[in-house]
Amino acid sequence: MKKSRNVFLAILLSGAFAAAAAETEKAPDAAELRELSVKLLDKLSGSLVDVEYFFRPDENGKRPEFTVQYYCPGCRSMHSGSADSLIEDQRPFKVPGYAVAPDEFISSDIGALPEWIESLDLVFGGKRYPAKVVAYYPAQKSVLLKTASPVPGVVPLAFNPKAEGKRFGFSRSEESGVEHAFTAPWAPATVVRNLGNGETYVKTAANVLVVNEKGEVAALSMNDRLDVGTAPAEAVPSAWKQVSAAEHGRKLAEFKAMLEKNLYPVRIRLKPQKPLTGFAAHYQRRSENRNEADGIAIRMKDGKVLIAASLSPAETARLSRIVLTVDGKEIPARFVGSLQFFGALVAEPEQPLPGGGIAFYRGDAGKLSGASVYDAQLKSFGDKLELRVFPQKLESFDVGFRGMIVPAGRLLRQGYVFTENGELVSLPLERRKLDRDYASTEAVAASMVLALAGNFDPANVPQEGEEKIAWLGIEFQQLGPELARANKAAEFTEDGKNGLLVTYVYPDSPAARLGIKTGDILLSVTPDGSAAPVKFEGYQFGSEMDQFPWDRYDQVPPQYYDQIPAPWGTTRNALNRLLGGIGIGGKAKLAVVSDGRIHEYPFTVTAAPESFETAEKFNDSKLGMSVCDLTYEVRNYFQLKPEDTGVLVAKVKAGGRAAVAGIKPYEIVTTVDGEPVKNLESFRKLVEGRSELRIGVRRLAVTRIVTIAAPVGPVASAAPAEEE
Template sequence: MIMRMRYIGIAVLCASLWGCGEAEPEEEGDRIAEHSAMIDQIAPSIVRVEYTLQYDQGEAPGGGGMRYRSSFPSMSPFLPWGGMSDGEDLIREERPRVVAGYVLASDKVVTEDIAIHPRFIKSIQIRSGDQVSDAHVSGYAVDRPAVFLTTSEPMPNVKPLAFDASVEPPYLTVRAEESEGRWIYYVGGASEEFGGVTGTTDGLRFRHHYSDGLWITKDGQAVTLGMLERLPLDDSWKMSPQDWPQISGEEMQALQDQVKARAAAGLLRVKLSLRSPKADQSEDRFGPMRYYGGDEDDPNDTERNALGVLVAPDRILILTEMKARTTARLERIIVHPEQGDPVSATFVVSLKDYGALIADLDQPLDGPIQLFDGDVRDQRMHLLPAAQVRVRGEQQIVYLGHRRLVGFELGWQRNIYPSLMGDEEDTFVFDKEGRLIVLQIAQRQKVAVEEQYSWRGGPQLTSAAQLAPLLTDVLAHCDENNVPLTEEQENRLAWLGVEMQGLDQELARANRVSQQTRDGETGALITYVYADSPAAGAGIEPGYILLRIRAEGQPKPIEIQMGYDGGYYEDFPWEHLDQLPEQYFDQLPAPFPGAENVLTRKLTDLGFGTQFTAEFFVDGQQVDKDFTVVQGPEHYGSTKRHKNEPLGVTVRDLTFEVRRHFQKTPEDPGVIITKIEPGSKTSIAGIKPYEIITHIDEQPVMNTDDFERLIADQAELNLSVLRLTKGRQVKITLDVEDEAVDDAPIEPDPAEEDVVEAF
């Protein structure tokens, strides 16, 4: 409403400044009577165009197809403050979408282009009084948002408009629209001098006008139909709609057939196969730590189908946004052309600033897409063929139509971002030569911009010319850390070498950092510093407050906000383990905090080798320390593991954070038990998850290699098992002939179930 009042205010101001050309001032009463009479004179030349909408394959025509985003305020039927309704609402309310139409002949009307796909249009009808005629789209204006409708039979009681561009001003404008259930007309003053002259440094000159609708003289002579926001300085804008550059429905179909062929050859489904994520047990139960705002889909995906743009016979731009931890698991890329066998492709790079990766095909394909390299702003309001291409699983769906670029916004790094009349989702817009003008692609957010628990939106409409420089020199625009990795490398993490506790209001005030941390909303207290870590080398000590990080290439500092800890259970039920039924073993959270937290994830996403400055607060003052992002030592989620089938047990090496929790030195022996199969020999012997095996047959077990070696070819094992600080000996017989224990799963009794519920 504020925006609408602003535009009304502009129109009133313009009218007061410009007047009505050279006409003498008239008495207010005479002017009102004259305008009122004009409504009666013009009304037979303006009809109601009614679009009855429908669902198509369960999809509503509500979203982008009904939206018009532009700086052009006068085209009110397309704008929220001008009575625009969502298509789904119209269907539910069983009423049509209504716009004004201007009669050119007894069977021909020109009206605004609502740019909605024909599959959502059940019928088009033209209403004049009580008379209703069926109609269809028979033509399209090339350089302004208008379409021509032809009726199935001549319309009675209408008055075709006769245009004369030679008549002199002053002019009036007449608009019609539906409001509050009435069909209303608006008659107002206009002037040839409207808006003055607008000029740009690159030589563009035009005049703005703020009145759409029919332009007439005071005598009712039609001059032109206002469908453009920017008008040339000469009188070439004054013409009959019949003289506008236009194409027929048959010519539009031919353009769409060309786009169909382009899309079939150059917009291809790409299947990405990913290795299953290497997760620790806490991740298996609670899911990995999620940092939303990156991957399009679940980071545990093992298969992803995306759309690719064939930019050269042997190169494809794959439109899928994957963070480094997902790309690390990428194993295979298969491109599926419409005709012929699938083609393998090899990963080249992930783009640094866009949600896409580039791959080279093992065999070249015909029909690469040519990118438009001109100024996208020159295509304003032009009729452009378009393809809406969707990948749903292994199915690729294409809808052909048209779009118009209606506005442009200055965005990231001063790039120009267009907006469309019509649905933007999954849309590729071409010019009449078949070059790709705009497409949807996500901008990859910098680490400092991502919010831990927020959704930041998806792909945005982007000029193809904006991507052209990236494709000519991909190595200069790649993310060196967002690449496929081996299974051993995929869970690597950066580290600073500290353990932290999130601040709250009380801690912030006690440490005199309320102002620097928004009263404890950000910042973290350093509680432990690992020896030989980057933090230790920089002199960081427990008690320091980590405020934030400033990194090269990041638009703002990275605030430290401690959040979800990844499934660690501080009050681990050690005293209840013996009563815990084995079927609940996999639901136990880890008793120790994981190596991955807000800080290590942010540093990893910054990329190894990145320079950064950490801001600390200690002894009443801020202290800055410079660091380089380095890879941390192996952690619980990445370390080597060994699974022994006869025993039904999986063990892992004791990593730095596990040793820290259990107060073990690097010289202390032990492997930690991470998984026990129900009904296995290990379970029957009473061994529980997260206990530590320190010796086998009195031989120290320093790592999983020792464990594997010491149990090999043994009929009987004597295990030294440690639960916290309490040790015990466990004997397990592996020889099947000597085994006297029933391997059937043990059913829990009700008392055991009550114990489980207690914690």
């Protein structure tokens, strides 16, 4: 399809690209600007080219996860394109170019790495001319392109900084197959002062030619800022500081090599835990049940490493080993502490690491406005680290957590930003949030990391021994509209959408000590240091406790026993997992509706007593079953009295003697050969060495005697029951 050249657009822009006509001089109207746009386009068309970048996957067939972009002065926004989508659509990314010689052209630096470029062409007069980048202009965010031979018909721009007459900003671009010309009075008058570093500059338009009414070119403005007092002669390409492509590549390679000596992939191993089942598993994040986590380690100047890896306190409690991969070798590291608020920890390697370490920039990132930086995009794959480094300029900033200043822009927010001398300015970390489904990665200033590294989170540490589960010590159920209104709590709970109705409070539990009672409604929890309460949204806190098939239990074949969830639900329910996100020993406030009023209870998260999931299991392989002591939630479910004793059948092996005799999981063994079973140890002694057993078994309120023929021989010692 032939390119259309019959649509032109003249836009009167504000600010640096705005009309600022003198009071005594009439500003041109829209009609005059349209006429001037046509005149300038015709006069300058011989100096304007299209630059087209085609991208390719890497040697492994992976497409670059990178967005290329340049600033369009016409629409005053960034034109961008995903390299992945451009490859998929088999189309180029286009930017305008300006001829400065028959075989040399200046264009925006779109930030693409050379290894990603399949081809780079100039398009002029309907023909394509292969080109290559031969130099960079860092301050102007531009590149110098060169063709193998002069391009026929091209008219190099003749710059005349002293050109007289009114000045206009002129630019041309192509959008959706239509060519647009933009013309507006050139009067850069917006002065900007950076209060962080005192820098003062004039805000102007980027990617425009500065021309007079005759079409004489006074300057080429590729950046959106000019130093105050810039002489006209300094705004032409011949006065720009140039870095050759070879020198640019050498500096980039040296910087990347320095990073490779000081950045390492990390694998964090966690102690395994029993997978959740049923409703609890449905609302469980995948990461909550992982046994490994990947991370990125930064060697600090003191020899320790900062590891970017988001572990919840419950996961950190299960931390068993930290392993760095350095030059292909595994180096263990010792946990030192977890950062507060963000997903990172500090560890100390067991042996010295190569590299001199990375210095952290201690100042306000806003003071680096206008500075050239390196943006490192990193990904960890167990023992491999993928590293890409892009030269960038810091031009805009965001105000982040607690007022910290961090680089703005999609790439810079997701990357590790370094000054040219190698100081870390910011890095991407996940903010710790109890509601982790909505957690997101954000740029964090290196200065804040240093401050937090001196005051670690005491509740986010590895735990020794068996798994510890946070708890409040209640049973609960969802509200819903009817229960909310019946309990006069509709106004506090969004008509039952939020809130948990307390149905039971365990004696001497944290809830009991706070004064929480049956019928109260839990609204939210707010960890210390957080200003945002986390609401208990009812749909995430469902229960399957009433769905156990006791009335059909005898119909369940033994091969399906392991698939039946415990009738009392899991201690690692949604509420306790949420509290685990605060960490054992962490402090928080609980909002509770009681007697028609909201009360706030400060509390410290504590570990639950031994539960069915954490209790020691005695596995008798000859009987084909395992048992454990009666834990607090089991006793509550079966409504046992304090004097009631026995052990719980935790698992029954299909085809084993216990299964053949009719014993099923979650029944209670009360006697062996007429002798009462007091606990796990007494059961072990009672069954040891006996050839035939008469076992008293209780299911709910019904007790029966089961006879098991057991072979004579040593009984297996206490051991964890086999898990699926």
